[in-house]
Amino acid sequence: MKRRTVLSMEQALSMPSATLRFAQLGWRVIRIEATPTAAGLPGDPNRYIGARVADDDRRSYFIAPNVGKEAIALNLKDPRGQDVLHRLVRALDVDVFCCNTVPSRYKPLGIDYERLAAIKPDLIWAGISAMGPDYPDAPGYDPVIQAMCGYMEVTGDPNGPPMLTGIPVIDLKAGDEVYANVMLALLERHETGRGAAIHVSMLQAAASWLITVLPLIDFGCKPDEIARAGNEHRKFIPTNVYPASDGFVYMAIGSDVQWKRLTALPRFSAVANAERVTNEGRHRERRQIHRDMAAATAICTVDEILADLRAATIPATRILDIRQVRDLPQLRDKLTTTTMPDGRAIHMQPLAVDSLAATTALPFPPKYGADTRRLLTEAGYAAAEVEGLIDGGVAA
16 A cells, blocks of 8 residues: 555544554554644644643643654744645645644634645645534534534433543544545545545534434334433343442343243343233333343343353453553454563554554654754755744644
C-alpha cells in the first residue's frame, strides 16, 4: 500500500482518533496546531490533560491518540501562515487534509475545501463538526452530543438520572466515520482522479447508531422501549447483571433455545414455567424473572455460575475492570505500544482489526511544534526564511 500523507488541523479526540488509524497503517500524519496566544497554553488543549507523564505538554490523556505523528505550529489567522499551509499541501504532496474546528472558521483560516482543492484538485478533505456546515458555529463536545442525540436518555438506571456512557463514543464514532469515508474517497479517486469533501456531523453520526430505538417510534412503541433500562436488555430476556456470592455475572439469553438450555441446568430449573418458554412470554414476566434469576445466582460464586453457563453454551462473563481487560489472553498480545522518552514501554488499546500492513509499535507523540523547522525546510524554505517565519509569529 502506498504511504499516504495526511495534514490534520486537529485537537481534542475525535479527529486525532481518526488520524491515529492512518498512522497505524504507516501513513505520514502531520498535526497542525495554533501558534501561542495570550489566551491559554499553546496548541491542543488535550496536551495538558491528565498526569504529567513525559513533560508538561505531553500528559497522559494526550498520548494514545497521537503516537506516530509529526507536529507543526502555524498561525492560520495570518495570511502568511495560510500561504505556508498551502505550500505544505503542494510540496508534501498531501493526500488528505483533516480538521475538527467549527465550520465558520474554514474560510477565515484558509482551510476550506474550495481553497485547498484549487491548490491540489485530487485532495481529499475531511472535517468533523458538531452538526455539519449547515450549523457553522455549533461547538462539538462529546457529552453535549450524547445528551442531545438521546444516548443519555437510554443509558442508566430507569429510576435514576440520565447518564453518560463511560467511553467518549461519539468522538470515536466521528473519527471512525472520517477513516471509513477517506478510504472510500481514496478508492473513488483511484477510479476518477478527483478529490472529495467529507463533512462528518457528530450528531448525525451518533444518531445513525439509534438503530434499535429510533425506528420503534413509528411502530407505536411504549415509552419504556426507548428509555433507560439499566443493565437489562429491553427485548431479550433474561439479559442482565446478576449477583453472585463474590461478585457479579453478566448473562445474555438471545433465543428460546438458549432459555431451554439455561433452565435445563439444575441451578436454574426453578426459574422455568410454561409462560416463559418464549421470549414474548418472558417479556410479560420480566420483573419476576430478574428476581428469580438473582435469587438463583446469589447463593453461588461467579466461577460456579460461569462453569454451568459455559457447559450450556450461554454467553456470560464476570464484569472486568480495565486492568483485567488489558490482561485478557485474547488481547494482551494485540495491544499497541509506544516508548516513553525515558525508555519505558507503554501499552495502549489494540487495533480495531488485525492487519498485516499495520504498525503496532509507534513513536511517542511529538512535543508542541517539534517538527516545525524540519517541515518548513522540507517544503523548500531556506533556513533564514524559516527563522523569519518563527520570529514573525507565523510559525512556532
